[in-house]
Every structure is written in structure tokens, then in C-alpha cells.
Amino acid sequence: MPPRLLRGDSANFMPDEIMRAPRSELPITIEDVSVQSGSVTILESVSLMLAPGAPTVLIGPNGSGKSSLLRLAMGLLSPTAGRVMWGGRTSSGGDRRAIVFQRPVMLRRSVAANIAFALRGRRAQQRDRAGRVAALLDLVGLAALAARPARRLSGGEQQRVALARALARDPEILFLDEPTANLDPAATKAVEDIIVQVASAGVKIVLATHDLGEARRLAGEIVFMVRGRVHERTPAKSFFAGPATEEAQAFLKGDLVI
């Protein structure tokens, strides 16, 4: 179920929004997918199913293919081999998926206008927008900065604007690509609190990180990747208690895994 808190005032719902049953994006099934760029293998024979449930956290060293896997599942990257299906369909044109990039780009307008723009992409009714923008600003704790130029915010605040923009799509599944990289602890906590809140409202979270602390705090399950391949997929507790592969053990110990 989509999180009600993201919808704004329920009195502003349009009947057609209530009546229309959007096609589910889940599960996302990745079947034996490889992605090549020239002679470089980005993803190799990856198979994975992303179903509703606790957050899935992709971990692994830089260049292991975490961001590419997120883009693939989002439909922004096409496989060279294999296939991806969203709710049983191979069309990548769904609108209930959203992504927050590692370095989100703020449009050259105010914080509120950035979120309103994302709502336009969702084809939200004009009269609903103000209420939904206000609800999203409250959710990410930026109501006081609504009129500020988004590009002038701090890195942590920009990440929260990006989260609000992504949530404006009312997603079933939210991909987060290293959302707290380069943020200080306070900003990291603010972003993680929102992620926890969104996940508890029923949105499937798929997050890429190489921050093991963040993975411990947020993950329901771990997907461990090295060199474009999925090496291990296990519940988070099992993974941190005793990873199955040598690479994962080395990674947890802090050894260099290349």
C-alpha cells in the first residue's frame, strides 16, 4: 500500500486517482542480466528479485555495479543480455518507481518548485499540488526553506529535497544511490530517519551504499556485489553475523576487495 502520509490532504484526492488502480511495479525480476559498455563489463549474469518487504541494501566496493544495478531496476539502463520485468511486464515505462541519485541535481528554482515540478511529472492535478508539496516538505523537514533557491541549500538539505521529489511520484519502490555519501552525521541521521519512515509506510527501499554502519542500521536484507556480480544475498542479520563468501568476509573486516 502506498504511504498515506505522502498524499497530502485526502480531501483533495481526485476521484480518478482513487478509482484508478495503478499497475504494480513489484516484483522487479532481473533475469541473468549482463550490461556491457564497450569492452567493459558493468554487470555480469545478475539475477535478482525485488519484492515488497524490508529494505534491500546493496553493498560492495566502488565499481562493483551497485549504481548500475539500481539504474537497471529503475529502467534507466538497458541490459545487453537477459531481461528485467516490472510486475511481470517488460515495459520500463512505469511511473511508480523513483530514484535519488548520489549527487542529485537541483532545478534552478525554489525548493517548493522543485517538488511541484516532480508532481507535474506525476501528472498530479494542479489544485492538489500545493497541498502535496506542503505535505512532502513537512515529511522531509524543509517546510521552513520552501521558498529558498534549492541550489543554495546544504548537501544534506538537497538530499532531502531529492527525497521529497522522488516521493512526489508516490512510488511503490524507491531506489537510493548512496544517499548519505559525503554528509555529516546529523545530515545522515535526518536522511536515514526519512528512509525509515518511508519504508515503514510500505514503500520498498533499495539502497546502495558502501557504508557498513548505514547498511546495519537500515537493511532487512543484504545484496553483496563485487566486480558486477552478486556474490551473496542474505538477511542482514545473517550477513553481518557470518557472511558466506570470502570476499564478503574480507569486506566486513575492512580489507581491500577489488
Place this chain on the structure above:
Amino acid sequence: MQDGASAFDLIVGGDPVLYAIIALSLMVSVCATLLAAATGLPLGALLALVRFPGRAAVTIVLNAFMGLPPVVVGLAMYLLLSRSGPLGFLGLLFTPHAMILAQAVLVMPIIAALTRQTVEDLWVEYRDEMTAMGIGPAGRVAALLWDARFSLMTTLLAGFGRAAAEVGTVMIVGGNIDGFTRTMTTAIALETSKGDLPLAIGLGIVLITLIIAVNAAAAAARRLGELHAG
């Protein structure tokens, strides 16, 4: 020195001939720039976003047309608008409307080519976000033009500057008719050849002052806008 003083008198004294010429010139150049912007901005944005066979060739031609010789444009427009030309039935030759059209043709490639470059650079920055947000082609064009508005202001100024300073095209299609199609540039050329330097100098001073004032106002607006929008 005496010509300069006389020119100053014409400006300060509110000479009706001089100010009628200035008014017509501004009207023609502003209208031509707006017309060129109405076509050049979306064309430039589409060229930046849409991939199609021959796009590189179109871009090269557009860039080359930024340096279109005004007299050649004037000649082409003359042939189109003359009584025996394909658009002769409109009866526009030797009217301000013909001058606006001709200047718009001259300015449009400048606006389109500079817009293409500006929007393409911004699109590289925005592509992932807009694709992820599911923004359609029309929404992308509108959003990119809006977010690039401060850079595009400079583009429009370049177009306006080209139109305001141009003489060959308006001379050919306007005919430099006294009180009807005489602009600052054509009047300066005529008065200089006649030896009436005060009017020519006065118009020259006004022309340069206007261009500086418009640029200064646009720069101030751009700075304020950037402060506001980020």
C-alpha cells in the same frame, strides 16, 4: 566639435524627427527579436534534445547562419516580398512589417544556435533527473528553457544587438522612406552621405546608449534573478 554640440542639442531638445526615427527603430528591432525568439528558442531546444538523422548538418548550417550577410538576407526577403515574388500579394515590401520579418530572419539563427548550446549543456546536467521523474518531451523543453532563462537573456540581447545595429537588410526591404521606414542605422548612413553630421552623430550616440542601457538592465535583471532562483 560643432557637429557634436548640435547633435547634443537635437537629443536634449527633443527633436521630433530624431525621436520618430528612434521609436521606429526600437519597435522594429524589439518586434524582430521577439519574433525570432518565438521560433528560435523552441527550435534551439528541440535541436538540443531530439536526435534525428541529419541533426549534425542542421546544427552546422544553423551555426553558419549566425554570420548571414545582412544584404543577402535583404535581397532574399526582397525577392520574396516583391510584387512578383511568392509573398508579393501580402504587400509588405517597403513597410516596417517587412523590416521586422527580415530582421527576424537575420536574428533567428543566432538565437536558435545559442539556445541549442545552452540547453544542451543544461540537459547533460538534468537528463537523469528528468528521465527518472518521467517528464515528457514538451515538459523537458519548457523546463529547460525556463531554467536556462538567465543565460538565454544574454542570447536574446545578442539577437537584439544584431537587429538594432543592422543596416543592409532594412535598407533593402524598407527602402529608408522618410517618416515611414527610416531607422537609426539607415538614417545615419544617409545623413553621413549627405554631410548632415549632427543628426547622424545624435542618432549614433542614442543607438550606442540604448544598447548599453538595455544590456545593463538585462545584466541587473539576470543578477537579481540568479540571486532569487539560485
